[in-house]
Every structure is written in C-alpha cells, then in structure tokens.
C-alpha cells in the first residue's frame with residue numbers, strides 16, 4: 001500500500017516517507033491509496049475488544065503491508081494507553097471525552113501515535129530529526145508530551161504570542177529536554193505559513209532533516225480514527241442511529257472520522273461545528289471555499305482561517321459539495337452562543353465543557369432542531385475544561401478541578417524565543433541548529 005498526494009503532482013510513497021516527510025513536495029497532503037473496509041464481522045467482534053485492540057485492528061486494516069504487524073501492535077499499545085469514555089448527559093446528548101491523556105486534549109492520540117511511529121523509523125538513523133510544529137493552542141502541548149525524551153528527535157514548536165491560554169503556553173514552554181518553543185508575534189496562520197515555507201525551502205531541507213507534526217501529517221490522522229470506532233462500540237447496544245459532531249478548526253479530527261466512515265463505521269451523519277472562523281460552513285452552504293485570515297475566539301484551537309485538511313475532504317468526496325452534504329451538516333456559532341452553551345450544559349446536566357466542546361454540543365443541538373432528536377448525539381469533548389479556566393470559571397462561577405498532570409506545569413518557568421513573522425528570522429534560527 002502506498003500514499004499519494006492530493007495534488008497528484010508528486011510520486012506515491014511508502015508509509016515511512018509519508019510520515020517522515022509530512023508534506024509531499026507538490027504541497028498537497030498524503031492520503032492512503034486505498035481505504036480498505038472492515039471485514040463484515042468487525043462490528044460484531046469489537047464488542048469483546050479493548051480500546052487498544054480495536055485500534056490495532058483499524059490501523060492494521062488501513063496500513064496492512066506497510067509496517068510489521070508486531071511493530072504496529074506495540075506502537076498502538078504505547079500510544080492508546082488512556083481511556084476515551086462516552087458519557088451520557090441526558091436527552092440523547094453524549095460527550096466522547098478525549099481529554100484523559102497527558103496534555104488533556106484529543107491531540108494526545110495523534111501526537112503519541114506519531115511520536116512512537118517516528119521513533120520506530122529513526123531508530124537506526126545517524127541523522128537527527130527536527131519536528132516543526134505550528135500550534136493554535138493544543139497541538140504543541142500534545143506533541144511536546146508525545147515526543148518528550150525520544151532519542152534522535154528534536155521538536156520546535158511555533159505558537160502565536162498572546163493567542164493561547166496560560167496553561168497551553170506552559171505546556172509548550174516548560175518541558176525542556178528536546179522541546180524548543182518559538183513565540184511568534186502573529187496568528188496561527190502565520191505560524192503555519194512559516195512552517196510550510198521551511199518545508200518548501202531547499203536550502204533548509206538540504207541541511208536539516210525536518211518533518212512536521214501538525215494534523216497534516218498522516219501519522220496524526222490515522223489514530224484519530226480509533227476513537228470514533230471505540231465511541232460507536234460503547235453505543236451500539238442501544239440500537240439507535242448515531243450522529244457525531246466534531247468541533248473543527250484545521251479539520252484533521254473530522255477527516256479521521258470520515259475515513260472511519262469510509263471503512264464502514266455506521267455513523268448516520270457527521271456535524272462539522274465551527275466558531276466564527278466559518279469558511280467550511282460557508283463552503284457547505286455555497287459550494288465555494290473562501291479562506292480568510294483567522295479571527296480570535298474563545299475556542300482558540302479552532303481559530304483557523306484556511307483549514308489544511310479541506311484538501312483531504314475534497315479528495316475523499318471528489319470535490320462534490322452534494323456528496324459532502326450527504327454525509328455531514330455544518331454549523332457555526334458565535335462566542336456569545338458558546339458561552340451560553342457552557343452555562344446551559346452545566347445548568348441542565350451538571351457537566352462542565354470547555355469552549356471547543358461547547359461548540360460541539362451546539363452542533364448536536366442544532367442538528368436535533370433540524371432533524372429531530374431520535375438519534376444518539378455524540379459531541380467530541382476535545383479538551384478538558386481546566387485548560388480554559390479564564391473562560392469557564394467566571395461563566396459558571398465555580399472553580400473547575402485541574403487534573404494533576406496540568407497542575408504540575410503551573411509552577412514551572414516559561415522558556416521561549418520571541419520572533420516576528422518574517423521568514424528570514426525563522427530560517428536563520430533553523431540553520432544555526434546544525
């Protein structure tokens with residue numbers, strides 16, 4: 001099995017090349033040549049499987065022939081080492097809690113799997129590998145934790161100055177060891193552009209062995225399909241249709257769900273939920289995709305004006321907006337509505353959601369309003385509310401409990417290099433590393 005670029009202007013590659021290179025040279029995104037379906041008995045068999053076991057089955061189905069089965073099994077077991085429970089709120093609302101990993105956000109799944117997979121690929125290499133990551137908030141923390149202490153790998157994280165929460169900043173800037181943070185005086189899109197430019201810069205590439213760790217990397221995408229299957233397995237006994245709402249920014253999470261659906265996961269409908277950064281919602285309504293600079297919202301990990309994975313969704317659906325509409329709805333919500341939703345979920349269900357998860361809840365609510373509420377509405381709990389205390393505490397007039405792994409970071413000291421959005425400065429920084 002090989003992987004092609006969504007732009008079809010560069011050669012197909014094997015798994016190692018796709019994962020280590022991150023981006024194909026034609027600036028497209030890698031996709032698996034063939035999305036193999038599960039065997040018909042798969043959904044019968046997963047009833048008796050653990051989360052890591054069904055994750056391995058999915059990974060093996062998708063990646064068969066690209067990596068030794070025993071290696072893949074070990075990588076999946078090391079990566080999927082925390083739970084993702086589906087919690088029932090009431091009135092057919094369910095939250096799939098994806099925040100029980102080390103950085104308390106769903107990106108831990110992708111980051112851990114990618115770190116283990118890359119660690120496997122570099123284990124016999126003499127050359128150091130540099131991972132370049134642009135983060136709008138949560139990616140950096142998850143990637144930093146995933147790669148911390150991995151031999152032969154250095155991680156360089158770019159984040160938009162003053163546009164992420166204090167706790168998110170601590171997660172990227174306090175670990176030390178093989179993790180370096182660059183504080184960029186711009187937006188997430190600026191950070192992403194710097195990384196993309198470096199990948200297309202022959203001078204940088206000839207001197208440094210670089211790879212990416214954003215949701216554009218295939219190794220991030222694949223493990224994000226695992227928990228859709230697991231969520232479904234927790235609900236299948238109820239014998240009802242399942243609708244899944246994904247609070248979306250760069251659309252990696254939703255793309256992974258769509259891949260799981262193509263493999264046979266019987267999700268009735270997906271809902272893409274956006275904040276004020278609504279280019280996908282607009283595309284859904286008009287059929288025209290118009291990227292825009294991002295605007296700052298409470299759900300800052302979704303503040304993306306030009307979602308990279310749109311290319312992959314177009315690839316999965318042959319650029320056909322009618323086909324996209326058949327599988328998913330798309331809605332956008334303002335900060336005011338999001339804040340009201342945080343309060344509503346707490347008042348009605350005694351449950352605390354982060355601003356991103358609140359946007360997911362709103363997506364299910366809107367879906368129920370339009371299509372009736374007979375289905376089970378699962379919204380993805382993408383981060384622990386304690387990562388957004390400045391929003392959640394005053395909204396609810398409570399003190400949200402902080403998970404232990406986050407508590408430890410608060411006392412640590414931030415270390416970051418402040419930088420402008422000018423590519424020259426970033427390039428100089430990279431070249432002085434060798």
Ligand SMILES: *Cc1c(COP(=O)(O)O)cnc(C)c1O
Nearest residue numbers: 138249250251252253301382383
């Ligand atoms: C990254 C992130 C999102 C958006 O996920 P995408 O895959 O970029 O669409 C949503 N919520 C949280 C908490 C995140 O960290």
